[in-house]
Amino acid sequence: MRKSLSEYKKIIGVDIETTDGKGKGSLDPFTGKIALIQIAHSNKNIELLRLNRETYRYIKDLLEDPEVLKIGHNFKFDMKFFIKENIYPTEIFDTMIASEIYYAGAGVDYVSEVVEAIKKDYERADEVLFEEYLSTMRKRTKGTRFQHNLQAVLKRELNIFISKEMQTSDWSKELTPAQQEYAKSDVKYLEQLAFALWKKLKDKNLENIFFLETQLMEVLVFMELTGVKISREIWEKRLKETERKMLELEKELKLEIYRNYVKKNDNVGLFSDLEEELARNINLNSALQMRKIFGSENVSKLTLEKQKDNPIIEKFLHYKQLMKEVSTYSEGYLGKLNKYGRLTSEYSQTKTATGRISSSNPNLQNVPGWFKYTISAEPNRIPVFIDYSQVELRILAYLSQDESFIESTNSEDLHSANARKVFNIPEGAPVPKDLRKKAKTVSFAIPYGTSALGLVQRGFFDTQEEAQRVIDSFYEAFPKVKTFLEENAKSASELGYTRDALGRIRVYDIPEKPKEYDKYYEEYKLIYNLVKEKEGKNIRNFLDYPTYKEFIEKSNSELISLITEDKFKAFKKIINYRMTVAAIRREGQNHPIQATSASITKTALVRLFDYLTKTNRGIITLSVHDSIFFELDKDDIISTIKVIKNIMEEAGREIIKGPTPVDVEVGKKVEILCKKCKQIYSDNQYYVDLEKDIIVDKLTQDTYNYCENCK
């Protein structure tokens, strides 16, 4: 869709039902087939079509007609099935995307909850029942997250309830009247819904975001159908080795833990086989068991790393890392490899609150670094990885218009330049490594809203005072960054929304101020300080009892006499409220940055897809937030890369009005022998110089084979 709704000659509602060939519906475009196509020309004129010789031409022509707008709900799903049939629908209005953009970030939603609940009570699905449910739901403090399925959206926007009872029925046989009715209801209201949502999008100036997402849908469909080429051999080798190490470690660890922590008296040790037996009962994956054994608050890396000098703890941490890898990145991933040796994933373009793309089944956006070593390409192609360099910091610099920060992003080394300003290091004097690191840490932490305490807890600083000093100096050096973040925090917590550089919106559920707030706030502050002073802890921990009774019974503080039941309850409400607002402020600070980054990548993806489709020079295989993976034709690859680089950099420049340079990696990740120090190091297969038009295969020619240290 590229123009306003009313500009189309014709508008139709489209939906499909699918079959797995065994009497059930299918969610998998690779194995499933279209069983039924519903096309609504109007509320009353609805076609239910099978896809066969007689209907194929008609359906294809209609869906591919650029003068006909197709309204669908989650059309990415339908699109994949159509493409498998060589039908390439164009001009789409996706009502799910529209809803997701408009309500991005919305939390609790009663309509979704009611729709969920009412599914169990179809016979009485009338207004009275809705009201009944609604009043119950409203009394609850927590509800379901905002949902964007067709049922919830129709109910929310048009107050229409449709049944989904038939969804999983067999669509391949002759349809019952009830099935026909259901099939029609799925498309009957789509046009009306599209107009309602379009009006909402226009009200908030979200048309351009909607156009962008609509075009992106096509790119994601392609990526989902194509996937990324993987070397199963390399993956399995890696996995096997990890598994071997893990099992070895597991055996050792259990015995050592048993001996050092579990066993109370020595005499059991005389029977070594019994000892092994007992050790086997230990479950290293049980956080509960391990917490008890180590006597630790929790068994997270952060907590246990404090005892790293204990060899058993160190071993345990190593074990956990291996376990994670073996359990997560094995069959769940390799099982998805298709017959072409390609790994496919599913993407969602609008599910996230910030507009980032998410990946699932399996998630290809959170695979460990070694994943890149398994990526290859078709014989005539080369894998290419391109990512935006420091894009979030550049976004922060240009959106805030802080001259000094902008200057830093344009210098040779951003973090050194920042350190110079934060720590007042004179020009010409070298920037000490530790100061550079501190400035870097704070630059990353600030857009997340990290506090001084947070920085200490995560081990970036030794004391809260020092962390606070660096944060203060940072804001002093970059005053407009401070103003910018503060404005966004305010917009989120007071207006209830923030926008990114393209106008993408995120909404926030601002909590109602508790009635007790004004009455008790002064006293709350007093107690807050008292608790901090006398108990050395935060009031939140101090009051951390579910009931007043337990607070009185279990707390051994002298301060309890100061707190009546009324105050206890009021303080808890105040804490809760303040924490929620603080979280909204942090989200508000971060959203415009993260969302702008997402918008840049999405804009680039759309243009890149267009370029690559038209020229047939390669494909996009994956995108991980600020990076894009390609498989490009060997012929003329340098000129292709130049165009791609330019498209990506221009997309960023247009959006933030400042440079967004990219880094280019060409070729598989491989092990290479350094010519000078003779050490093996890892690098991409090809050396490429875009200025001099040079491309060299390091595996056959060693001209550029120098490791980082010897360059």
Place this chain on the structure above:
DNA sequence: GATGGTGGCACC
């Protein structure tokens, strides 16, 4: 035995 919540951790 399925389901949902939680803790933990991989990535940007």
Place this chain on the structure above:
DNA sequence: AAACGGTGCCACCATC
């Protein structure tokens, strides 16, 4: 004055 933004998946564990 509270204590790091955004994801998805695993094992465990309580619950039905």
